[in-house]
Every structure is written in structure tokens, then in C-alpha cells.
Amino acid sequence: MTPSTASRGGPDRDRHAHGDARFSFASFWRKVPTPLRWSLAYVVITVLIALASVSWRGNAGGTCAQDGQRIVPEMQVDLQTLDGQWHRFCSIVCARRWLAHRGVDRVQQAIVRDALTGKPLDADVAFFVRSPIVSNPANGNNIHAFQYRTDAADHMRRFGGHEIDPPFFVE
Numbered sequence: 001m002t003p004s005t006a007s008r009g010g011p012d013r014d015r016h017a018h019g020d021a022r023f024s025f026a027s028f029w030r031k032v033p034t035p036l037r038w039s040l041a042y043v044v045i046t047v048l049i050a051l052a053s054v055s056w057r058g059n060a061g062g063t064c065a066q067d068g069q070r071i072v073p074e075m076q077v078d079l080q081t082l083d084g085q086w087h088r089f090c091s092i093v094c095a096r097r098w099l100a101h102r103g104v105d106r107v108q109q110a111i112v113r114d115a116l117t118g119k120p121l122d123a124d125v126a127f128f129v130r131s132p133i134v135s136n137p138a139n140g141n142n143i144h145a146f147q148y149r150t151d152a153a154d155h156m157r158r159f160g161g162h163e164i165d166p167p168f169f170v171e
């Protein structure tokens, strides 16, 4: 509310602020030399970006709905069940176990992360490889998602394993 009132300020507001002990951001700002204004604006923007990124991370992280492990954002799996609820997991194996325990075989949406870049991918356009590489020793996750078939093939050439069908049935 303050910035909009301040921007509507003008002479009338100045007269009001004059001799008034209350802090007025607008009159304070007018006294600040221009180079300092830029520095202050820079600091404020930096802080806002940092806060936004912390809250985004907090949102993306959290704990796995299956085994309670802290989720590494680059390996996160998000499932939207048919009731519209989203559930987060630390690995593909955990997401599959969670569904199996509930006797659920289909979901509305499944988002996995590319094993190389951590980029979010729709599970129905990703390529999946089961290989001897275990990405999470605690739950033995050995299923890896790739955005590109060439990356999946490269993984199999280097580490063995085979391509599997998408691990989630998306409606």
C-alpha cells in the first residue's frame, strides 16, 4: 500500500511530510543520491531472488512419501494420482513401491528427472533404463530416466542394463 501512495505523492504529500516526524519512504528515497539508489535496488533485488530461490528449493525438496529420505531435487519424482493430489519421491523405485502398496496402477501425471541434467520430464516422453548402477543405496534405485534415447543408449553401453517400459501408467 505504501509504494502506491508514495508514487501518487507529489507536492501535496511533501507538504504533509514536512515537519512530520513519521518516516516517509518517498522523501527518504528522494534524498538518496542516484548511484546509491541503484546499489540499494540491486541489493533488494538480490535478496528477493535469493528468498524466491530458497522457497522454490524448499518446495521442490522435502522428504520422500515412500521411505522418508530427503529428496535430491535432481532425482525427484512427482506423481499426481487420480484424485488430483501430488506426491513426491526420492527415486523411481520409491514411487513404484508406493503405488504398488496402494494397489494403484495408473496416475494422472508422472514427472521424472533426466539422469544427466536433473531436468523435469514427463514420464511418457522419457526413456528408462534398468542398469547395475544404483543411484540411491538406501532403496536400491537402479532405474534411470533420460530425455534422449542417445543418452539412454550411452548409459547402457558404459554400464550395461536394458531399456524398460515407462514405470508409470499415465492415463
Ligand SMILES: [Zn+2]
Pocket: 064, 065, 066, 067, 068, 069, 089, 090, 091, 094, 139
Ligand atoms: Zn524414497
